[in-house]
Amino acid sequence: MDDIRYNFLETLDHLPCEVIRTLWTVQGLELQGARGEAAVNEARHLQALVRQHIRRLEWQRAELKELAGVAERYSAHVRAQRAGREAPQPQLKIRISLKRSRLEAKQGAARAGDDEARYCFCGDVSYGRMVACDNSRCPHEWFHYGCVGLAAAPAANARWFCSERCRRQARR
DSSP states (O other), X not given: OHHHHHHHHHHHTTSOHHHHHXXXXXXXXXXXXXXXXXXHHHHHHHXXXXXXXXXXXXXXXXXXXXXXXXXXXXHHHHHHHHHHHHSOOOOOOOOOOOOOOHHXXXXXXXXXXXXXXXXXXXXXXXXXXXXXXXXXXXXXXXXXXXXXXXSSOOOTTSOOOSSHHXXXXXXX
C-alpha cells in the first residue's frame, strides 16, 4: 500500500487541481472507511462481550433465585420445628403416694406401745402436728403433716380431705 501512496503522490504533479482535490478526498474516505471497518469490528467484539456478560448475569440470577427458594424452605422447616417445640406439652399428672414403706411402718409400730391409738396412712401413733380429715367416716381421721405433704395448716374455713374417696363419701 505504501507503493500506491508514493505512486499517488508522484502522479499529483501531473494532474489538474480539481482532480487532485477529488483524489485527496477519495483517499481520506478510504482511510475513514478503514477506520469505520475497525470501529465496526470493535463494536461487534464489544457486542459479543456484552452478550456473554448478560448470559453470565442471567445464570447468576437463576442461581440466586434457587438459593432464595432453598433458604425459604429451610426457614419454614426451622419455624415448624420451633413451633413443634413451643407447643404446650400436656400437663403431667403427678400422684403422690402417701404410703410409707413397710419398714417405716414397722419401726413406727415398734416405737409405739400396743395400747396407743393408730392414725394416718402410716399407721403410727399421734405425734407432732396433725390435721383431721373432714369426712366423719374416714378410717384414719387424723394425719401427720409430713405424711400428707402439708407444710402449714389448711385454712380454718376450708374443708380438707385425705383422699378423693373421702371427699366423695362426704358429699353423700
